[in-house]
Amino acid sequence: MKNIVILISGSGSNMAAIARTAQKEQWKDKLGIRVAAVISNQPDAPGLALARGLGLGTDVVHHRDFPSRDTFDAALMARIELHAPQLVVLAGFMRILTPGFVAHYAGRLINIHPSLLPAFTGLHTHQRAIDMGCRLAGTTVHQVTAELDHGHILAQAAVPVLPGDTAALLAARTLTQEHLIYPQAVRSFFAHSAPGAGPN
Numbered sequence: 001m002k003n004i005v006i007l008i009s010g011s012g013s014n015m016a017a018i019a020r021t022a023q024k025e026q027w028k029d030k031l032g033i034r035v036a037a038v039i040s041n042q043p044d045a046p047g048l049a050l051a052r053g054l055g056l057g058t059d060v061v062h063h064r065d066f067p068s069r070d071t072f073d074a075a076l077m078a079r080i081e082l083h084a085p086q087l088v089v090l091a092g093f094m095r096i097l098t099p100g101f102v103a104h105y106a107g108r109l110i111n112i113h114p115s116l117l118p119a120f121t122g123l124h125t126h127q128r129a130i131d132m133g134c135r136l137a138g139t140t141v142h143q144v145t146a147e148l149d150h151g152h153i154l155a156q157a158a159v160p161v162l163p164g165d166t167a168a169l170l171a172a173r174t175l176t177q178e179h180l181i182y183p184q185a186v187r188s189f190f191a192h193s194a195p196g197a198g199p200n
């Protein structure tokens, strides 16, 4: 069985989209892939209850319990490793990871970022796109590398920026596309990864 560990910090809607697609498409039986655990750095993340409601195991590694990024990342890695994942999925995980963590999971750590990368790395992407007068905004699934929001692009979806848009409206429009492309990107990660990674 090929395990996925999903890391969240908040509402977890992308995590749920992946888990629901996995259930609907019977990834476990047909592809030998399962979401093994959902881990949050925020103990009160609403996504934790959502994950439990979907029948997924959850765990919390609270970043405030650790004195440094290095010690937090080491603890997080130890909890992730309990599931021996083939893929670690960042789904609204709002922590910057240390180079050591990223190197450990090189090639099997992916993220979704709410902009058309390489435009608008970092935070407040929707407001920045509106302020710049962009006609198109969107979202990107990418490999995670040591440089924030810079890894190889695996999937993208564009959405229009409409007259009168607010960051919240644009975020909601973008999120509906994220829920389509992130599960697809996870599926194709396994379809295209090394021998032994999946039946197709």
Ligand code: GAR
Residues within 6 Å of the ligand: 008, 009, 010, 011, 012, 013, 014, 015, 047, 091, 092, 093, 094, 112, 113, 114, 122, 139, 175, 178
């Ligand atoms: C998503 O829009 C995701 O692209 C963004 O946070 C949201 C999480 O929503 N991620 C980032 O901004 C990462 N820098 P969710 O918790 O409902 O999946």
